[in-house]
Amino acid sequence: MQWTDEGIVIGVKRHGEASAILELMTREHGRHLGLVRGGFGSRMKPVLQVGNGVSASWRARLDEHLGNYTIEPVNLRASSFFAASHAIYGVSHLAALMRLLPERDPHADLYAEFEDVLNHLDDAVVAAPMVVRFELQLLSELGFGLDLEQCASTGSRADLIYVSPKSGRAVSREAGEPWADKMLRLPAFLRERDAKPAGRDLDDGFALTGFFLARHVLEPRGLTLSDERAHFIAAILRGPRSALAV
Numbered sequence: 001m002q003w004t005d006e007g008i009v010i011g012v013k014r015h016g017e018a019s020a021i022l023e024l025m026t027r028e029h030g031r032h033l034g035l036v037r038g039g040f041g042s043r044m045k046p047v048l049q050v051g052n053g054v055s056a057s058w059r060a061r062l063d064e065h066l067g068n069y070t071i072e073p074v075n076l077r078a079s080s081f082f083a084a085s086h087a088i089y090g091v092s093h094l095a096a097l098m099r100l101l102p103e104r105d106p107h108a109d110l111y112a113e114f115e116d117v118l119n120h121l122d123d124a125v126v127a128a129p130m131v132v133r134f135e136l137q138l139l140s141e142l143g144f145g146l147d148l149e150q151c152a153s154t155g156s157r158a159d160l161i162y163v164s165p166k167s168g169r170a171v172s173r174e175a176g177e178p179w180a181d182k183m184l185r186l187p188a189f190l191r192e193r194d195a196k197p198a199g200r201d202l203d204d205g206f207a208l209t210g211f212f213l214a215r216h217v218l219e220p221r222g223l224t225l226s227d228e229r230a231h232f233i234a235a236i237l238r239g240p241r242s243a244l245a246v
Helices: 077-083 085-098 108-120 124-141 173-182 201-221 227-237
Strands: 002-015 019-026 030-036 053-059 068-075 160-163 170-172
Touching (some): 019 053, 019 068, 085 108, 085 124, 085 227, 108 124, 160 173, 170 173, 201 227
Antiparallel strands (some): 002 053, 019 030, 053 068, 160 170
């Protein structure tokens, strides 16, 4: 068995004295592990950093075997993350989310979104809403997508400002007002792709995706929302609100 694909490093563990078990999110073969001989050596260690883009060739005698990777660097973006705390926390959080996907299950659209977020992660203003949208897409890829297109009660597509925590469906201002204190807020930038967050939109967006990630994805696995996610959000929201709201 053999293939070559694009990949993004989402995890690496030492194996023996100098080799590594590398976990990649690949474009065509999904989340995939393999052995990199010398992966912890001086030449390969800088390449096998979480967030880096690589070209990976995988080979194994049988498909179910761990197999061996041959890795070539493509985009060593990880070094740029060290300049900003939000980016360090952000790449760790995003990689942890990708590790929730079933192994060897392709998610080409999510891969493209993952790559796009990483390419903008050093810019807090751009990255913050992208991460919220990424979490929303991950929920959908895992089978827990939210319906934000029309009101669950009236069918209206106008003035959608809430999401029902029970159904994961949008609710209009009028229909949701009697239960406003029990509803999750739906920020405009999650309804309209070109909209930019303003005011408390980022807080509301992260609260929304965090609620459903915890309920549907993490709690069934005995997990909780990660410290890296909390630190990323805190670092983002410590930035000037005027900059994040433009």
